[in-house]
Structure formats: C-alpha cells, structure tokens
Amino acid sequence: MTARKPPEGGRDELVRLVQTFVAEGQRIGHAFAHRHGVHGTDIEALIRVLVAGDGGRPLTAGELAAELGLTTGAVTTLLDRLERAGHVRRERDERDRRRVNLHYGDAGLELAQQFFGPLGDLHRSVTSDFTPEELAVVRRYLSATIDAFRTYRTQLDS
Known part of the structure; x- marks a missing residue:
C-alpha cells in the first residue's frame, strides 16, 4: 500500500486546522x-x-x-x-x-x-505580527471557507 501524496500547498493540513479551529470554538x-x-x-x-x-x-x-x-x-x-x-x-x-x-x-x-x-x-x-497583506489573505481564506461551509450546510438541509 502506497502512502497518499499530500496535495500541493498543504490543503489537507488547512482542512485539519479548520476542523480543529471549529472544534475549539465549539468547546469555548x-x-x-x-x-x-x-x-x-x-x-x-x-x-x-x-x-x-x-x-x-x-x-x-x-x-x-x-x-x-x-x-x-x-x-x-x-x-x-x-x-x-x-x-x-x-x-x-x-x-x-x-x-x-x-x-x-x-x-x-x-x-x-x-x-x-x-x-x-x-x-x-497572535495576529499582531501579521502584515496587512497577510491579514488580507487570511480574511479571503476565511471568507471562502465560510462560504463553503454555508454551501455544504444548505446541501445538508435539502
């Protein structure tokens, strides 16, 4: 059995990080x-x-x-x-x-x-060291992730 090659850019890691982020938010x-x-x-x-x-x-x-x-x-x-x-x-x-x-x-x-x-x-x-450009990328990523979550929730609701 061969190991699955991670996608370029660490996308799987981002998915895991978002899952952990959501779980920690739920615990709070x-x-x-x-x-x-x-x-x-x-x-x-x-x-x-x-x-x-x-x-x-x-x-x-x-x-x-x-x-x-x-x-x-x-x-x-x-x-x-x-x-x-x-x-x-x-x-x-x-x-x-x-x-x-x-x-x-x-x-x-x-x-x-x-x-x-x-x-x-x-x-x-923790975000104080981020440049405005980095914050813009994070904002864009989180907005896109929220949109994806909403799309999936809508699919689950139908």
Whole structure:
C-alpha cells in the first residue's frame, strides 16, 4: 500500500486546522453555555445577532430561524428566553414598522465582553505580527471557507 501524496500547498493540513479551529470554538461555546446556564443554540443565536449587528444589518426573528434551521415558533421561544434574561432586545425597524430587528441587550453584551473579551485580546495578540497583506489573505481564506461551509450546510438541509 502506497502512502497518499499530500496535495500541493498543504490543503489537507488547512482542512485539519479548520476542523480543529471549529472544534475549539465549539468547546469555548459549550464552556460559556455551561458557565452561564444557557443552551448551545442560545449561544449560536447570540453570536449571529452580534455579528449581524456589527455588520450594520440586524437580523429579524425569521432570518435567525433560517440561520439556525429552526421553526419560527422555536425561535420565538428562544428569543423570549434570551429577552427575559436581558441578552437580546427586539426593536421595530424605523423605516419598515412591520420588521422587528434583533439587537444585543445590555446584559448580553456585558456578559459576552466579560467572557469573550480575553479571547479577542489573545486573538489580536497572535495576529499582531501579521502584515496587512497577510491579514488580507487570511480574511479571503476565511471568507471562502465560510462560504463553503454555508454551501455544504444548505446541501445538508435539502
């Protein structure tokens, strides 16, 4: 039996590194959930609400349901729970009053900053030696990887 020749450029190693990255991220999310008595789906919802808000376009409950692969009823229950805890808040869109946008609540933002702030500091530290050009390549790679993951998730959902 001959050993399989690794593809040019270490692509298999990148796949393994991404798998490990995802697994470590999941472990951090589980630790956060356990420490604060929330469900893993709650963490995923909070991250998606935060990222969308940081991107300048808050999610609606329907969009969050689609992102999480949940029914709108299940997301309503999830959001009711997160809203009661102060982790999220719902606000009517100023331009379209029918649209209800999701935002991080003050308690949720404070909790996320306390828990994930040190991780952000560590991440900024490990990337501080990267040149702007290297960061651009990493950004391009991660964006392409996220797109590939979303494509695969969509295929799994069909």
